[in-house]
Amino acid sequence: MIVDSLIVDRGVSAGDAWITVASENARDALSALKGDGYQLLVFLTCVDHLADRSRDWPARYELVYQLRNLETREQLRVRAFVDGDPPRIDSVSDLFPPANWDERETYDMFGIVFTGHPDLTRILMPDDWVGHPLRRDYPVGGEVVEFSEEHEAWRTAPEKA
Amino acid sequence: MADGAGESVSSEIGQGITIAKTGEPGAFGGELLTINFGPHHPSTHGVLRLIVDLDGEQVRRLKPVIGYLHTGIEKQAEALRWQQVVVVTDRHDYLSPPINNLAYALAVERLLGVDVPPRAEALRVIMSELTRLSSHLVWLGTSGIELGASTMLMYCFRERDTILDMNEEISGFRMHTSYIRPGGVMADATPRFLEMLDRFIAKMPSNIDEYEDLLTMNPIFRSRTIGIGRLPAEDAKVLGATGPMLRGSGVAWDLRRSMPYSGYENYDFEVATSDLCDCYGRYLVRIKEMREAVKILRQALDRLPDGPVNIDDRKVLPPPREELETSMEAVIHHFKLFTEGYTVPPGDVYVAVESGRGENGCYVVSDGTHKPRRVKFRAASFVNLQPLERMAMNHMVADMVAIIGTADAVLGDVDR
Numbered sequence: 001m002i003v004d005s006l007i008v009d010r011g012v013s014a015g016d017a018w019i020t021v022a023s024e025n026a027r028d029a030l031s032a033l034k035g036d037g038y039q040l041l042v043f044l045t046c047v048d049h050l051a052d053r054s055r056d057w058p059a060r061y062e063l064v065y066q067l068r069n070l071e072t073r074e075q076l077r078v079r080a081f082v083d084g085d086p087p088r089i090d091s092v093s094d095l096f097p098p099a100n101w102d103e104r105e106t107y108d109m110f111g112i113v114f115t116g117h118p119d120l121t122r123i124l125m126p127d128d129w130v131g132h133p134l135r136r137d138y139p140v141g142g143e144v145v146e147f148s149e150e151h152e153a154w155r156t157a158p159e160k161a
Numbered sequence: 162m163a164d165g166a167g168e169s170v171s172s173e174i175g176q177g178i179t180i181a182k183t184g185e186p187g188a189f190g191g192e193l194l195t196i197n198f199g200p201h202h203p204s205t206h207g208v209l210r211l212i213v214d215l216d217g218e219q220v221r222r223l224k225p226v227i228g229y230l231h232t233g234i235e236k237q238a239e240a241l242r243w244q245q246v247v248v249v250t251d252r253h254d255y256l257s258p259p260i261n262n263l264a265y266a267l268a269v270e271r272l273l274g275v276d277v278p279p280r281a282e283a284l285r286v287i288m289s290e291l292t293r294l295s296s297h298l299v300w301l302g303t304s305g306i307e308l309g310a311s312t313m314l315m316y317c318f319r320e321r322d323t324i325l326d327m328n329e330e331i332s333g334f335r336m337h338t339s340y341i342r343p344g345g346v347m348a349d350a351t352p353r354f355l356e357m358l359d360r361f362i363a364k365m366p367s368n369i370d371e372y373e374d375l376l377t378m379n380p381i382f383r384s385r386t387i388g389i390g391r392l393p394a395e396d397a398k399v400l401g402a403t404g405p406m407l408r409g410s411g412v413a414w415d416l417r418r419s420m421p422y423s424g425y426e427n428y429d430f431e432v433a434t435s436d437l438c439d440c441y442g443r444y445l446v447r448i449k450e451m452r453e454a455v456k457i458l459r460q461a462l463d464r465l466p467d468g469p470v471n472i473d474d475r476k477v478l479p480p481p482r483e484e485l486e487t488s489m490e491a492v493i494h495h496f497k498l499f500t501e502g503y504t505v506p507p508g509d510v511y512v513a514v515e516s517g518r519g520e521n522g523c524y525v526v527s528d529g530t531h532k533p534r535r536v537k538f539r540a541a542s543f544v545n546l547q548p549l550e551r552m553a554m555n556h557m558v559a560d561m562v563a564i565i566g567t568a569d570a571v572l573g574d575v576d577r
Contacts, residue, residue: 013508013509013510014271014272014274014508014509014510015271015510016509016510016511039398039399040398040401041401042401042511042513042520042522042539043511043522043524043537043539045524045535045537047509047526047534047535048535049534052528052534054507054528054529054530055507055528064509064524066511066524066539070398070414073419073420075511077509077511096401097399097400097401097547098400098401098544098547100547101543101544101546101547109235122228123227123228124227124228124231124576124577125228125231126228133233133236134235134236136239138236140236140237140239140240
């Protein structure tokens with residue numbers, strides 16, 4: 001049973017129910033929700049709210065977990081806000097196996113560090129890539145073409161990704 | 162931007178691809194051998210690389226390595242206006258463009274709070290089912306060729322070409338149609354399209370019989386697929402598999418039935434399942450789905466309602482060409498839409514549709530501007546690849562080809 005004290009905020013967005021939990025409680029909340037019948041983690045991703053003035057965001061990164069109860073067909077979105085350099089949150093890959101790759105992707109694209117993930121490596125970008133492309137301060141079209149001369153010069157500069 | 166700017170996290174972050182320790186003893190007196198399967202292997206259906214630990218010829222460990230086809234579609238979507246994103250949705254799962262369009266269009270419509278007219282809904286169903294057929298045909302043809310039935314490819318691509326002709330007739334494009342877009346569809350169906358569709362529906366069941374004649378009782382095909390790549394229902398659910406992967410394990414979960422969208426609740430069709438849980442079961446499910454798709458197409462064509470195919474909202478869709486010559490208002494709307502685009506109220510929404518591969522979802526976040534803040538594609542292939550190790554364990558290398566085949570991952574969808 002998920003206890004109300006874990007829930008910071010709740011609402012409905014365009015017909016989808018959501019709750020917000022504190023990032024340090026996200027794992028506990030998801031574990032409790034799994035016990036409530038939300039067995040499937042449909043996807044897990046992150047939204048970067050850098051310079052978004054449409055609302056007053058508590059932190060820059062918003063982790064989004066979409067859960068589904070396969071019996072009642074109910075869906076619930078769990079949000080958790082994180083900040084920091086690097087931003088961190090507990091991994092849920094042992095609770096929900098599909099989260100394994102989703103968390104790797106979110107690390108790859110946003111640089112969120114999932115504490116306790118068994119193999120947190122880049123998944124879509126090359127292993128030696130620098131930066132996290134889906135962050136809003138990562139320029140579109142600014143990257144160096146791979147295997148070009150500039151790329152050779154550019155990739156030798158940093159010690160490691 | 163690099164991690165080096167903050168505290169050190171290197172102890173938690175792996176160092177990339179690791180090759181298994183060599184010299185580990187196997188069960189047959191030899192050592193485990195680590196090999197690369199792919200990325201440029203014809204049976205990986207794209208550029209999928211598998212690092213496989215072999216004991217003799219048996220698979221002991223398997224690690225998929227993906228990302229070779231990463232094109233940054235989600236990043237591109239953030240730089241495009243709402244109506245332009247449709248074009249990139251075509252390109253992630255390149256075997257089912259209209260279904261990807263549909264997920265995105267439904268998501269944007271939910272945020273805008275608009276409903277499309279009934280004729281648009283029916284046309285969307287027609288295009289979705291045609292796409293499901295063409296996607297299954299590619300799967301059947303390529304799987305056939307991998308398992309020793311090379312005639313299948315010729316048969317399947319014959320029918321697929323008819324479907325591509327219909328795509329061309331209705332949208333002008335053969336593959337990346339961009340036909341379904343927020344607010345409706347690109348254009349109404351032409352009379353010639355409806356005639357082609359009618360002929361196709363009449364012919365297709367006998368074509369599916371032909372495929373079945375070649376494969377269903379074929380001893381080579383059966384021995385290559387029965388009992389291979391078993392994925393029990395519990396495992397399939399836990400690992401998040403969707404689509405034919407899940408239904409091939411006997412779970413009757415189909416989003417068209419379980420969580421209907423675009424008027425699917427009005428169509429009479431069966432959810433194909435199979436309790437075999439193996440590659441052959443997944444084959445049977447896909448064949449059955451093709452037959453059901455033809456049934457849905459027939460119902461949709463017979464009951465195709467009249468009326469407009471787009472919402473009547475000049476803030477979202479451009480005015481008809483004729484009006485531009487007579488109405489100043491229309492010119493202004495046209496100019497605004499093609500220079501600035503439209504804005505979508507702030508909020509986020511997740512819409513899932515059933516593609517040929519499983520749950521194809523689109524999570525859209527709007528910050529109230531004329532470009533999306535975030536577009537996330539929940540790719541069925543990405544999730545369906547994760548049970549691969551479970552399925553291939555202790556099978557022969559050659560069986561891996563059948564297993565990858567029936568997982569039916571489109572690598573463009575995996576890597577986005």
